[in-house]
Amino acid sequence: MLSFAGKRVLVTGASKGIGQACAARLLELGAHVVALGRDERGLAELQGSVTPVVADASDAAGLRAALEREAGDVDLLVNNAGVARNAPILDASADDWDATFAVNARAALIAAQHCAKSMIARDVRGAIVNVSSQAAFVALDEHAAYCASKAALDALTRQLALELGPFGIRANSVNPTVTLTEMAAREWGDEAKAAPMKSRIPLGEFAAPDDVVDAVCYLLGDGARLVSGAALPIDGGFVAAPFNNAMAPGYDRSARTGRRTLMTAAPFSGGEKLPPCPTTRLHSHKEGNKEMPVLGLGTFTGTRFTQRAEPGTMKQTVKTWLGSGGTMVATAASAHASWRRTRW
Numbered sequence: 001m002l003s004f005a006g007k008r009v010l011v012t013g014a015s016k017g018i019g020q021a022c023a024a025r026l027l028e029l030g031a032h033v034v035a036l037g038r039d040e041r042g043l044a045e046l047q048g049s050v051t052p053v054v055a056d057a058s059d060a061a062g063l064r065a066a067l068e069r070e071a072g073d074v075d076l077l078v079n080n081a082g083v084a085r086n087a088p089i090l091d092a093s094a095d096d097w098d099a100t101f102a103v104n105a106r107a108a109l110i111a112a113q114h115c116a117k118s119m120i121a122r123d124v125r126g127a128i129v130n131v132s133s134q135a136a137f138v139a140l141d142e143h144a145a146y147c148a149s150k151a152a153l154d155a156l157t158r159q160l161a162l163e164l165g166p167f168g169i170r171a172n173s174v175n176p177t178v179t180l181t182e183m184a185a186r187e188w189g190d191e192a193k194a195a196p197m198k199s200r201i202p203l204g205e206f207a208a209p210d211d212v213v214d215a216v217c218y219l220l221g222d223g224a225r226l227v228s229g230a231a232l233p234i235d236g237g238f239v240a241a242p243f244n245n246a247m248a249p250g251y252d253r254s255a256r257t258g259r260r261t262l263m264t265a266a267p268f269s270g271g272e273k274l275p276p277c278p279t280t281r282l283h284s285h286k287e288g289n290k291e292m293p294v295l296g297l298g299t300f301t302g303t304r305f306t307q308r309a310e311p312g313t314m315k316q317t318v319k320t321w322l323g324s325g326g327t328m329v330a331t332a333a334s335a336h337a338s339w340r341r342t343r344w
């Protein structure tokens with residue numbers, strides 16, 4: 001059974017969310033936890049053998065000083081503190097960029113330096129886990145600074161693995177998808193918002209904090225003694241399947257059984273009326289009093305939508321299709337946007 005008895009573990013961002021869940025599990029597994037964050041009350045919620053360190057990770061000098069003063073000799077490190085300042089790419093500000101990198105990437109380097117120096121001095125074969133994100137691998141709407149900072153964090157992980165490996169110190173990243181912390185659950189609890197994202201995850205689920213904690217504990221533990229430099233997605237297969245369907249709301253997971261499906265554009269997508277296009281003008285389908293432009297007609301094979309119908313044969317085929325019990329799927333704004341880019 002996994003045990004961290006006798007280990008001193010620094011967890012940054014331990015006052016809430018994934019970091020707090022991680023700190024709580026490490027305490028259960030016998031570790032002494034050095035819990036770093038700004039919110040004293042959140043840190044005080046942790047019960048057991050805890051050293052709280054109240055520090056602002058975005059202040060490089062202040063963070064170094066706090067670690068030197070209060071962290072002590074750390075055996076294992078979880079770099080979890082993170083922020084997201086999201087904006088459309090044309091509006092992303094230098095301040096947001098710098099503030100994001102200061103916490104998500106620079107603070108992780110500073111904490112790793114502090115801990116690794118002590119590990120090396122004591123000849124401790126320690127481990128570092130950086131809590132990155134699926135955002136390190138894929139672009140997400142309006143997440144420029146966040147995605148870039150998490151990609152930087154993964155690069156730092158590899159660098160730590162390279163340069164600290166000779167001292168027996170391992171470094172890995174975990175890269176979760178949407179993880180339902182209390183705050184995220186409020187944001188993603190709305191099924192209308194969650195459905196398009198979930199429909200692109202082969203396993204069809206968001207992560208729970210415990211899913212991330214399980215992976216962090218594995219990577220910190222001796223069971224991962226030869227694992228270093230990895231970036232481990234905890235994402236139900238999301239980043240492994242970039243061409244998974246992007247169709248929702250209304251996407252019917254049972255359609256994956258190979259049912260023939262008609263794909264239409266939603267009459268309003270992202271609040272904007274669909275611009276005219278030759279195909280949608282030629283082919284439309286009426287649902288009640290709504291005119292639905294038809295984008296495609298095909299079969300779900302696994303997760304792929306195949307067999308686009310030829311323009312001109314579409315209208316008749318649609319009728320036969322629906323008449324014979326075929327399903328209909330409305331596209332999400334994002335799918336519509338990419339379709340528009342490639343087809344208009």
Ligand SMILES: NC(=O)c1ccc[n+]([C@@H]2O[C@H](COP(=O)([O-])OP(=O)(O)OC[C@H]3O[C@@H](n4cnc5c(N)ncnc54)[C@H](OP(=O)(O)O)[C@@H]3O)[C@@H](O)[C@H]2O)c1
Binds near residue numbers: 178183
């Ligand atoms: N939840 C998700 O969907 C998700 C998905 C993928 C990756 N992640 C990553 O997982 C990590 C934890 O996310 P979460 O969802 O648990 O977020 P959260 O609930 O907002 O918690 C963030 C933690 O980071 C700390 N933090 C932020 N800025 C800080 C600063 N300047 N100085 C010190 N501590 C700071 C916060 O502490 P204070 O408030 O006390 O300062 C808090 O404990 C982040 O790195 C995030 O990018 C989250």
